[in-house]
Amino acid sequence: MLKLKLDADKEDPLKILLLGAHSDDIEIGLGGTILRLADEYPNLAVTWVVFSATGDRAVEARKSAEDFLQGVPNKQIFLKEFKDGYFPSRVADIKDVFEELKKSLSPDVIFTHYRNDLHQDHRQLNELTWNTWRDHFILEYEIPKYDGDLGNPNFFVALDDELCERKTDLLMRHFQTQSNKHWFSPETFNALMRLRGVECKSTGGYAEAFYGRKVSF
């Protein structure tokens, strides 16, 4: 399997943009990848945007993002207050947020939701990502859920058990409002990461997986 080395040096940090609909999406989809990038790229610059985070969920989202980004020198965390489940009816306002981000950022890698995700808010963000950034490296992350919409991703970030444990520990610690959900458990997250690890022959046993819809060299 070909390995990709993301380009970055001291003068020109690796800039990543993380887009998530709800307060725990980014962590579930790519928490391990963020921890690995933070370890391997000391000059990382991260912009983290959650579109629906209000009340307790906003407090959780901010604390969690700060913890996942501990040690990252350049970071911006934006929390928006769009109503959970209603993104398609607020598309013009959400598009305005994307246009603002586009003015101030030119990220090297953009992480967004999977195009065929069955949650309407997730799909809406995917669509806006692709029509806002038209010459960028975009990776789409996956969220396990009741709807059963997992597919066959083609881009993998290998993880070891230590990174997986850090990810699931942070998720469990920060998202207490989700603890009564039947699927919100370390077993769910570890099971998917183990399966993706098998698919990419990860030496550490685990991986997070993405859809790299367009990649050019």
Ligand SMILES: [Zn+2]
């Ligand atoms: Zn979500």
